[in-house]
Structure formats: C-alpha cells, structure tokens
Amino acid sequence: MKADQSESGALKRILGLRSLFAIAVGVVVAQVVFISILQGVGLGGSHFFVALLIAFILTLCYVFTFSELALMLPRAGSISAYTEVAIGHMPAIVATIAGYLAPAIFALSAELFLLEAVLNSLFPESFTQLGWLIIIVLMLLNILGVDFFAKVQNLLAYLMIVSLLVIGIAGLSQSEPQGGSIISILEGLKDLDFDVLSLTMLALWSFFGLEFVCPMIEETKNPSKNIPRSMLLAAVVLLIVYALVALAGYLTVSQAALSESEIPHTVLVAALFGKSGKIVLAILAITATCSTINTVLATIPRMLYGMAHNGQLPAVFTKLHLKTKTPWVAIVFVASLIMIPTILLSGQDDIILTLVISAATIWLVAYVISHINLIVLRKRYPNYQRPFKSPWYPFPQILGIIGMVYMILNNSPSPEMTLQVYMNAGLMTLVATIYAAIWVKFKMKKGWFEPEPIEKALKN
Template identity: 50%
Template structure:
C-alpha cells in the first residue's frame, strides 16, 4: 500500500473509554504539574486549596466547551478546525501554533530537564542522556501505531497515578510532621488573604490540556460518549489527587523548602519514605515525564495533521505511515526540534520553568478563543447537531473567559516574573501571527477572518 492510499484510509479507530481516560491522565499529569502543586502549597499554605478548586472549576468550563465543539466537528485538527469555522483561519492558526505547539515544545523541555535533574541528583554522572533516550523511544512507539501507544501509555499512566496516590496516602499515615500543623492549614484555608488569587495560574497549570484528548477523536470507538466522559472523569480524579498530595506536602515539609526547591517532589519523597523515597520519586519522575512526552508526541502531530487537512500547514504534515497509519512526519518534526533544543541547552534549567509558565499563559489564549467559538457557533448554526451541549449556556463560557483573563493578568506573585511572562507570550503570539498572516493571505488566498463553512471543515 502506498502512502497516499494510507492517508486516504485515515486514522485507525482503536480507543475505548479506558484508553481515552488513561491517555487523558497521561496528557495532564507531568513533573511540572507536580512541582507546581508542591511549590504552590509552599507559597500559599492551606489557602492554596482555594486556588486548586478555582482551577478545577475553570477546567470544567473549558472541558464543557471543548466537548461541544469536538463532537460537533469530530476532526483531528481540534482548535484549528473550530476557530476556522467560527472566526476564520488567521486566528485559528495563531491559536493552534502559539497556544499548543510552542507550549508543547517548551513543556517537553521542562519535563525532560527535570527528569535529568532528578536522575543526576539520585545517581550523579550515571545516566547522562536520559532525556534523549526518552524522546526517541516514544518517537518510535508513536510511529509504530495507536494500539502500541495506547498499551504502553496505559501502563505508564497507571503506574504514575498509583505512585502519586501512594505518596499521598503514605504521607497521611506518616508521623513526620516537620511542616505546617493540620490545624494551622485549616486556619489558612478558612481565613485566606488575597495573595492566594495570584496563585491561580500555578494551580491551573496541573489542570491544563484535558482537551488534547480530542485530537484522538477520529481514533475513538465511541467519541460522543467517551470523549467528554474521559475528560470530566480525569479532571475529578486529579482534583482529589492533587489536593491529597498538596496536604501531605504541607504537613510533612516546611513551606520555604517546598516553595524554594526546584525538585520539591524529591524533598517530599525523602521526608515520607526516607532513602527509599528516592526510588519512589524516581518512578514518579520517569512515569510522569514518559507519559507527558508520549502523549505530546501523539496529540501535537495529530493537531498538525488536522491543520494540514484544512490547508493551514504544508501538506507534508498530512502524511500517514503506509502500514501503521500514524502522522509520522509530524512526530519526527516535533522530536527533532526537541532534540536540537536539548543539545543546545544541555542540562541548564535556568529559566525553563518560567517558559513553562509562559506556555501555560499561551494556553489561556486558546481557551478564551474556544469559549468565543462556542458562542459564535451557537448563533451561526443554532440547529446544527450537537451530540454534547454545554449546559447553562453562556454562563460557563463567561465564567471560563473571566477566569482565564484573571489568571493571565495575575500569572505570578512576582511583578518581575510577570513581566517576563508577558514578553514571552507576546513573542509566541507575534511569531505565530506573522506566519498566519502570510500563509492565509498569500498561500490560502482567503480573508483573515473569513469563516470556513462547517460542511467543508468536516469534509476536509
């Protein structure tokens, strides 16, 4: 079978609810997620639970919005498809590139360097190229097919979730209480100060990217039922898991240690398990990073695949492997960029977490745009079939937009870091905007804000 025939045949439908649920967990939970929760716990104390709950509510809003859009237009392009139909290809390309591709690259770098940092701390000068090995193992696994990816991802994500819960429940029963007393944690929760609201983005980062499971919609066996269920279920499970780990960390470790450590999960693990904690945290680090990298290599190339189908990117991104029917070019493209960046940066972690926060801020742009997409499409296509309808319209969209804007404006307790984040976000959006303008104007020869007909978008 030639490559063109493979592309015509399309992506393979192989994913049921268990696979989609565990893939969603793997997409969202990462080392940077765990670090954000632990550092936030150190900075906010008991009041940080308020930030976690607000982030949880914001996540429910965007999950509801994405569920409606994804099932209304069940294509792998995700946000690029929805936005092209609602407000045109120019904002669609900006949203997809600046809010998904760029954060995927910087988030992956942060994950890989954190893993290398943990490995080097536990066993110095032993495994100096762990990051590169992880990149190319999961590049190969993703090219070899969605069935193999789902099987490996299920194992990795299950171990990761169990390890996270083991740390949480073991911490509840431990007699080590060198952190904040539970009574004081409760006092901080019931009488918070306004500073906790500057930590919403810190709490939101661990709840970002549930919607990326929508990029598997063409490979889901029953997307109308299982895609929303996977996202909502994963969000609820992780809200409890994050809250448990945050509480255990608060009572086990001094607040300044949590807030000031680059690898607070290692500090918590050693405090709870002693020397054995190194192995527990190593397992958590390996599984979270592998899960993040694996799902990133699965979802981002499918986003690029969908964009290419809408002629928003060069057609080479549409190519599927003739045997395994995976978007091999997009996978290799992403792996190559990350590999080059790793070789240039080496083990220098300075500024990477700040770039991750910048990436999170870019995500907020995408969520705001998708909320707008739903409101526009409700008016333009009021009678179009919607297997899932976002409830209480437009209340959730208004809450979601308001929460995202507030989190973006107050993205950090530090004014200096906040300014750096604004600059990085402006850079991401600016570069994406230049490409989008030139591509839409001169290659696609369309109006910048000319909507695509929904029938054409689904046909593509």
C-alpha cells in the same frame, strides 16, 4: 488530492474510555505539576486548597467547551477545526501553532531539564543522555501505531496515578508529621482573601491538557460518550489525587522547605521514604516525563495532520504510515522541535520556571479562543446538531474567559520574569501570526478572518 488521500488512508478507531482517560491525564501527570502543587502549598498553606478548587472549576468550564466543540466538529485538527469555522483560518492557525505547538516545546524542554536535574541530584552523571533516548524511543513507538501508543500510555498513566496515591496516603499516615495539621488548615481558611487568586495559576497547572483527547477523536470508539466522559473523569480523579499530594506535603514538610526548594517533590519523597526514596523518586520522575512526552507526541501531530487536511499546513503533514496509519511526518517533526531547545539550552536549569510559565501563558490564550469559538458557533449555528451541549451555557464560557485572562495578567512571581514570559509568548505568537497571514492570503487565497462554512469544513 485523490492520490494523497488514497496514499494516506484513514486513522483507525481503536481508543476506548480507558485509553482516553490515560491520554487526558498524560500531560498533567508531569514533574512541573508536582513542583507547582507543592510550592503552592509552601507559599499559600491552607489557602492553596481553595485555589485548587477554583482551578478545578475553571477546568470544568473548558472541558464543557471542548466537549461540545469536539463532537460538533469531530476532526483531528481540534482547535484549528473549531476556530476556522468560528472566526477564520488565520486565528485557527495561530491558535494551534502558538497555543499548542509552542507550549509543548517550552513545557517539554522544561520537563526534560527537570528530569536531568532530579536524576543528577540522585545519581550524578549517570543519566546524561536520557532525555534524547526518551524522545527517540517514544517517537518510534508512536509511529508504530496508535495501539502501541495506547498500551504505553495506559501503563504510564495508571502507574503514575497509583504512585501519587501511595505518596498521598503515606503522607496522611505519618505518625509524627513535621508540617501543619488538619486543624491548622481549617483555622487558616478563616483568613481567606482575594490573595488566593494569586495561587490559582500554580493550581491550574494540575489540570492543563485534558482536552488532548480531542485530537484523537477520529481514532476514538463511541466519541459522543467517551470524549466528554474521559475529560470529566480525569478532572475529578486529578482533583482527588493532587489534593492528597498537597495534603501530604502540608502535613509532612514545613511550608518553608517546600517553597524554597526548586524541586520540592524530592523533599517530600525523602521525608516519606528516607533512603529508599531515591528509587521511588527516580521512577516517579522518569514515568512522569515519559507520560507527558508520549501524550504530546500522539496528540500534537494529530492537530498538525488535521490542519494539513484543512489546507492550513503543507500537505506533507497529511501523510500516514502505510501499515500503522499514524501521521509519521508530523510525529517526527514535533519530536525534532522538542529536541532543539534541549540542545541549545542544555545545562540552564535556572530557566525551567520561565519556560513553564511561558508555556502556560500561551496555553491560556488558546483556552480563551476555544470559549469564544463556542459562543460564536452557538449564535451562528443555533440549530446545528450537538451530541454534547455545555451545561449552563454561557456562564462556564464567560467565567472561563474571565478566569483565564486574569491568569494571563498575573502569571509570574516577579516583574522581571513577567517581562521574559511576555517576550517568549509574544515571539511565538508573532511567528505564528506572520506564517498564518502569509499562508492564508497567498496559499489558501482566503480572507484572514473569513469563517469556513461548517459543511465544507467537515468535508475536507
């Protein structure tokens, strides 16, 4: 163990608030989010803006939870570190592998398929191997150092925010809008009913992944302030930005055109910018995909690195690059896993939505587990030092659990897709559970639901 530790060294603390904000929005500014936002507007009209607000409230619930957990247990393993102390090693492993690694594979495969579909519609057969190139380049940049990652991510994230603001403002300034009007939004709210909850899953995609700053906590400067601030700031900014994009779509394009298109952001950009929209859309698509993949290649490997230090994965995942101090084995492993579905499912663009909803469903389970972790740890360690405490505890956690469970049970537009989604999610969870059960019992020689004492967990 001593030899491994001296070889691996330690992660470098260089990330400030600006970089953490870029990480927090990194997963969220994805093309699949543009689709969910604009299709939500097409399906729900003015009601979707209420769904967006509900999704924002559920987001604040998990932001409060992750902020407290991350600063109470400031480890790169993130949810695995919290769960092993709350409810044991087996659920900790399942929560990370099934709740984060598997969704990353599903979601990024969908994102790459979507990028290919958009670029092929704009420039047929011109970017056939772009997905592979993006993964390889970003993998190498992440290995080169967290400072390289931060610079690339800052550029991508802030460029995306500016681009979305431009689209939103352009939509508001249309002289002859072809969609609805501000007055029709207000009138539509008079008919609001519980059907708005069916739109919330689409809206919730706009806020998934803000907690991806937590695995970077060992590389964060002043984490007690910057971790909560980055997630809260990202949540507020994204609410404003995506509300503007949704409003631009509502005012500029008919609801039918948005709901019937598989890639509605192409419809909106074409309506706003005409022929020049091709270049705008290509830049938007490439930047969004790169931002999402870059964030995942930085954060998920840190989760695996933390799990390996806790004995939940093979020790090879603890290895850091001798010069750059990045978890290079984990980075290469995650990049390789992302490539597999893009090879096996190449050309099957019709499965994009199924992949996205499958990823979302498993991700929601991880959020439920995080809320349970906080409730358990509050009872087990009531006097433990907490640099951040969730406001209004336990109401955000209870609301978060109820909301996320509802979304899991109402996650797709058709019974056939629901069955496929549950099969995908169930298969990933089953594989993770089998691995966890065998590893914890025979390798770690611990009980499946035996919590790790918090003092011991922090020393690992």
